[in-house]
Amino acid sequence: MGLTMPDADALDFAIVVYREEERWEAEMLPVALTSDLHGLIHALRQIPSMGPTIGMVAVGDDFFVVLRVYGERVNVFLSDITAAWDWPLARQVLEYLDVPVPEEEEFDTVLPVGDLSIFADLGLDEMELCALASDLDLLPDEVLSSIAGRLGFSQPFERAVEAAIG
Secondary structure: OOOOOOOOOOOHHHHHHHHEOOOOEEEEEOOHHHHHHHHHHHHHHOOOOOEEEEEEEEEEEEEEEEEEOOOOOEEEOOOOOOHHHHHHOHHHHHHHHHOOOOOOOOOOOOOEEOOOOOOOHHHHHHHHHHHHHHOOOOOHHHHHHHHHHHHHHHHHHHHHHHHHOO
């Protein structure tokens, strides 16, 4: 598998989604958090929410990470284990999950890793999440948009993305 050059139009972003007064809200987080897992977890813990906070990170056209933080509990899902070869955030996720970075010759396809049932209680089961993560026709921001739609916070998510790209 050869390295692909990042798309100049590809967007790196981090969004926090949370419940406030019985409705979903979404806000953009600093773009620096797209390469800092511990900073991202810290930022998610700072959001006052009626329940867990959800972090959604898209890194270019390469991969995405979703997190769910509730108190000390942190669930993490990485869309493609092979992203760890090139991206600090993906390596940090593998380290957090205690999963070794694979050798480059071990994989030639997309392989999600982490908590596959991260959103099962919200209506997005493991099979569907893996299918979305493995769809090579979708860019990470498109997959996250699809996940947001399935979980019921498409409008706040899209507003946050629009605010980021102006």
